[in-house]
Amino acid sequence: MARSQRNTAPLRHPDVAELDLLDILHALSDRTRMAIVQRLWEEPERVCGTFPVDVAPSTLSHHFRVLREAGLILQRDEGIRRWSSLRHHDLEARFPGLVGHIVDTFKHQ
Amino acid sequence: MARSQRNTAPLRHPDVAELDLLDILHALSDRTRMAIVQRLWEEPERVCGTFPVDVAPSTLSHHFRVLREAGLILQRDEGIRRWSSLRHHDLEARFPGLVGHIVDTFKHQ
Numbered sequence: 101m102a103r104s105q106r107n108t109a110p111l112r113h114p115d116v117a118e119l120d121l122l123d124i125l126h127a128l129s130d131r132t133r134m135a136i137v138q139r140l141w142e143e144p145e146r147v148c149g150t151f152p153v154d155v156a157p158s159t160l161s162h163h164f165r166v167l168r169e170a171g172l173i174l175q176r177d178e179g180i181r182r183w184s185s186l187r188h189h190d191l192e193a194r195f196p197g198l199v200g201h202i203v204d205t206f207k208h209q
Numbered sequence: 210m211a212r213s214q215r216n217t218a219p220l221r222h223p224d225v226a227e228l229d230l231l232d233i234l235h236a237l238s239d240r241t242r243m244a245i246v247q248r249l250w251e252e253p254e255r256v257c258g259t260f261p262v263d264v265a266p267s268t269l270s271h272h273f274r275v276l277r278e279a280g281l282i283l284q285r286d287e288g289i290r291r292w293s294s295l296r297h298h299d300l301e302a303r304f305p306g307l308v309g310h311i312v313d314t315f316k317h318q
Contacts, residue, residue, distance in 0.1 A: 121315050122238050129235035195314050205304050206230050 111168065111175050116190040119171040124195065127170035133163045134206055137172060140186040141203050148175075148182045172199070220277065220284050225299040228280040233304065236279035242272045243315055246281060249295040250312050257284075257291045281308070 128134055132153045139151055148164060155163070164184065167173045172191070173184045191199045237243055241262050248260055257273060264272070273293065276282045281300065282293045300308045 121311070121318050122240060122243065125234045125311070126238035129231050129238055131231060134231065195318070198310060198314050201307060201310050202230070202234070205307050209230050209304070 111177075113168060113174060114171045116171070116194055119190065119194045121195060121198075123170040124172060124191075124199070127166050127172055128199075128202055130163065130166075132160070133167055134203075136163065136167060136184070137186065137199070138203055138207065140173060140184060141200070145183050145185040148184055220286075222277060222283060223280045225280070225296075225303055228299065228303045230304060230307075232279040233281060233300075233308070236275050236281055237308075237311055239272065239275075241269070242276055243312075245272065245276060245293070246295065246308070247312055247316065249282060249293060250309070254292050254294040257293055 128137060132155055135153050136151050140146060148160070149157075151160075153160065153163075164173070164175065164182075167184075168175050171187060171194075174187050175182055175184050177183075186199075237246065241264055244262050245260050249255060257269070258266075260269075262269065262272075273282070273284065273291075276293075277284050280296060280303075283296050284291055284293050286292075
């Protein structure tokens, strides 16, 4: 995504009180999105284009938006790069232990 | 669904080894399906038309199929009635504690 496009659309992040379990489950029910969350579970922050997933850039943008709008990830722009991180603290505050349980289950299934 | 229609399409239930976490999460990411699972979490078995959900019969049939094909519920026909129950044992064997954690989180969110 070009930097100029980014600047016209501010990144929406739901408040912790707005987080909805059904949105979280939907966001995690896709293999690509689960792979992104798994990677972010283990790393504090990562540049969007560097995740080990094999999908078109437009598809990847869609997946990041679903994750962000569900409240799973935080995204911030720095120059031409968009960084993503997991909202560990907010997720723990709202749904104690749940995302970790799901990520761990996926890893071992 | 008419009895004659039912008899032409046998009910498919995935084996426990086939259960996939992403299918389970997708099945649980809908409000109506979550309401069905919550009710079955507390009752051993229930007739399909008696769940406290407000959707059209065809929509309800779709939701039950999603739950059954994901491996969350077992369905059996008895005369003109279709009974549903949760696959507690299989879900515990495959994803220990997970569905209970999700159902409990939804109840308290």
